[in-house]
Amino acid sequence: MPSRTLEGAVAHRPHVARRRSRDGPQGARICCRGPRGPNDLPAVGAEEFGQRLARGADRPHGGAVRRSDVVELVATRSGAPLVGTRHEHPAGRTPREAFRRRTPRCRGRPHLRHQQDARQERRPSDAHELMVAPWPQVREGGTVLPIMDFRVPDELQALVDSYRSFLDREVRPVEERFALRLQEDELTDEIREEGLRLRRRSAELGFYAAHMPESVGGQGLSSLGYTLLVEAGAQTGYRFGAFTLGPPNPEAPNPILMDLPQHLHAKYVEPLVRGETTMCFALTEPEAGSDAQAIRTSAVQDDGHWVLNGRKHFITNGAGADVAIVFAVNDREKRAAGGITAFLVERDTPGFTVGKNQRTLAGDTNQAELIFDDCRVPGDNVIGEVGFGFGSAMKFLNGGRAFIGAMCVGVADYLLRITTEYAKQRTTFGKPIGKNQAVQWMLADSALEIHASRLMTYHLAWLVDEGGYPIKESSMVKLNNTEMVGRVADRAVQIWGGMGLLTEGPVERIYRLVRMLRVVEGASEIQRLIIARSLGL
Ligand SMILES: Cc1cc2nc3c(=O)[nH]c(=O)nc-3n(C[C@H](O)[C@H](O)[C@H](O)COP(=O)(O)OP(=O)(O)OC[C@H]3O[C@@H](n4cnc5c(N)ncnc54)[C@H](O)[C@@H]3O)c2cc1C
Structure with missing residues (x-):
């Protein structure tokens, strides 16, 4: 794992680096625990000081570097150091106290307010400095190990901001217009049409199927990127927001479609990515829910086609989907281990019908039964390998x-x-x-x-x-x-x-x-x- 120097660590933290350039070379300072107060420490370059620390100089006990030696690598405005232990600080303040004292102690005691004001004036940004100061781990030679970085990358944050502004600008007015009808839990044709229009708009802007590869019109967005978009959409509480993103909605294109033969990508996958068509994922059957490998829908090969027979239920968007990913058993002996295949079935395929709509406790959430009665599917419409559809199903769900x-x-x-x-x-x-x-x-x-x-x-x-x-x-x-x-x-x-x-x-x-x-x-x-x-x- 690559290591960075202390100087590098400072430069790596933009907020510290910014202050360093503003404060000049003395801006970065390392503070040590021990009887010598940090004011005694020379304000040397961070790297040089790291090396001196590693050699044993400037440390009261000498010998090997201990983690507790390094309390803070901080940037200070005036050279006044920040410290981690009570006895080092002239005001005897620990980091914990620095946080605690941000709470006004004069609440309900107006006569103390001037003391509070004076204290704040003296050290206006202690707590902030302590919060943002990095915590390096020094090794021999003055290098530091990289720290874990929990920040969302700037590019992804910009993407999320842009998605939020789309929601605010284009989705919120629609949400407000339909507010009363949305309370009825009814997914009327008008609401759905409006939702699909917003979906196409979202696809145009590159949000809807951003998780799909670029070769089919997606953005190849990372899992973290899409995760952030989904979170941002849900944070609004907008019901139309759900139309504007793909997963976890099973109507949206899924990467397992990339396992279709290449020549079918333009026909089936790209329209899904553009939000022009929708799909459904048909695995569950009346006799097979949690135990999905117990499905009974059968697939028999016949003259370059597969003939499907069986019944699915609880299928989200089953009634409205243009194409369905259907899982069927081609080998009863092997089942999940090579005996279940995934097929792409077009809505108008003879032998494929939609049964009854199924309402749930959340109202019309768009589930339906699907019936396959001697439904002939072209041999090309197999997703992935024949017999390995169960793996595709798990990939869909896991992904x-x-x-x-x-x-x-x-x-x-x-x-x-x-x-x-x-x-x-x-x-x-x-x-x-x-x-x-x-x-x-x-x-x-x-x-x-x-x-x-x-x-x-x-x-x-x-x-x-x-x-x-x-x-x-x-x-x-x-x-x-x-x-x-x-x-x-x-x-x-x-x-x-x-x-x-x-x-x-x-x-x-x-x-x-x-x-x-x-x-x-x-x-x-x-x-x-x-x-x-x-x-x-
Ligand atoms: C709103 C909605 C949308 C859905 N959308 C889709 C869809 O788009 N596509 C699709 O294919 N399916 C879909 N489903 C089906 C859904 O995935 C199944 O309902 C779910 O997997 C559970 O199956 P089941 O209902 O048959 O329950 P069962 O499998 O009968 O389970 C009943 C209960 O027993 C428990 N149980 C089962 N086995 C065990 C065990 N071994 N140990 C301990 N507890 C166990 C279960 O956890 C559950 O609590 C949807 C369902 C709903 C309600």
């Missing part, structure tokens, strides 16, 4: 887990935001309900869980971008985030009180919607099974 995770984080964040606002405004017994600890704790728990879930989700996206196939982490994110958003929604309903139960309020619908996520695309129990397997059980 989207970071996106489901991101959707949960975004929705939970939206709920936290509107519920915190409500808790500040809703008054009972003469004060806002948010002043009660019982309510504060619910919101604090939600904030905590959202933060943890976000980190897990970004980590999963990062693993995927690193080229891994992280099955365990995918299951962990699906399990954790779908259950997390359920708890956040439950607390939101509680805090909104009666308004939380009314269909005209903003949280009741989401409460019902997120309940479904613990079942679809692999129920929570199945995710636990997968995680348990990774433990060797």
Whole structure:
């Protein structure tokens, strides 16, 4: 793993580098623990000082470098150092105290306000400096190990900002226009048409199928990039927002389509990427849900075609899809190990009909039965290898887990935001309900869980971008985030009180919607099974 010098580490942190250039060569300073105060330290170049530190100079105990030797590598405006231990600082302030003292101590005691003001004037940015200062690990020779970087890359942040501005500019007005009808949970033709129009617009701008390869019109966006878009879309709480992005919506093109023969990409994949057509993913059957390899739909080869017979149910967008990815058994003995194949079936193929629509607790969420009765599919329409469709199905489901995770984080964040606002405004017994600890704790728990879930989700996206196939982490994110958003929604309903139960309020619908996520695309129990397997059980 490459190492950087201390100087390099400073330069690597743009905020520090900026201040360095403003403050001149004395801007960077290393502070040591020990009886000698940091004011005694020479303000030398960071690299030189790192080397001196490694040699034992400027350290009270000499010998090998200890991690505790290096407290902070900071940039200071006037040469006044920041320190990590009480006895080093003239004011006897530890970092913890620096944070604590940002809270005005004069609240309710106006006579102390001038002291507070004076203190703030003396050291205006202590806490900020401590927060942003890097924490290098020094090795012999004055080099530092790279630190873990949790920041979202600037390019991706710019993409997210641009997507947010599209939502604000073009989606919000539509959302407001349909606000009343959206409350009815009805997916009317007019609403769907409007949604599809926004989808095409989003595709035009490069957001909708950005996760697809450039060769078929996508942007080849990283998993982290798409994860951030999904989170940003869900944070708005807009229902039309769901139309503007692909996964986790199974209507959208999926990378497994790239396993179709090359000459079919222009016919099937590119229109999907442009948002001109939609698809569905047909795996589940009445007798095979969690145990997907128990599907019974059969595929028999006949004169260059495959003949499908069977029935699927719960298929999202089954009624409206232009093409369906259908999984069928071509070898009953082998099943998941070489006996299930994935086919692309066009809507108008003879023998393919749509059965009844299936409504869920969240209203019309667009599920339907699909019936295959001697449905003849061209031999070319096999996705990937004959017999290896089960792997494609798992790839489809696994590949989207970071996106489901991101959707949960975004929705939970939206709920936290509107519920915190409500808790500040809703008054009972003469004060806002948010002043009660019982309510504060619910919101604090939600904030905590959202933060943890976000980190897990970004980590999963990062693993995927690193080229891994992280099955365990995918299951962990699906399990954790779908259950997390359920708890956040439950607390939101509680805090909104009666308004939380009314269909005209903003949280009741989401409460019902997120309940479904613990079942679809692999129920929570199945995710636990997968995680348990990774433990060797
Ligand atoms: C809104 C919605 C959209 C959907 N969209 C699609 C779609 O687009 N395409 C598609 O193919 N499918 C879709 N599905 C189907 C969905 O993936 C299945 O409902 C899900 O996989 C669960 O299958 P099941 O309903 O048959 O439940 P079952 O498999 O019958 O399971 C019932 C319960 O038993 C538990 N269970 C099962 N086996 C075990 C075990 N070994 N150990 C412990 N507990 C177990 C399950 O976790 C669950 O709680 C959708 C479903 C819904 C509701």
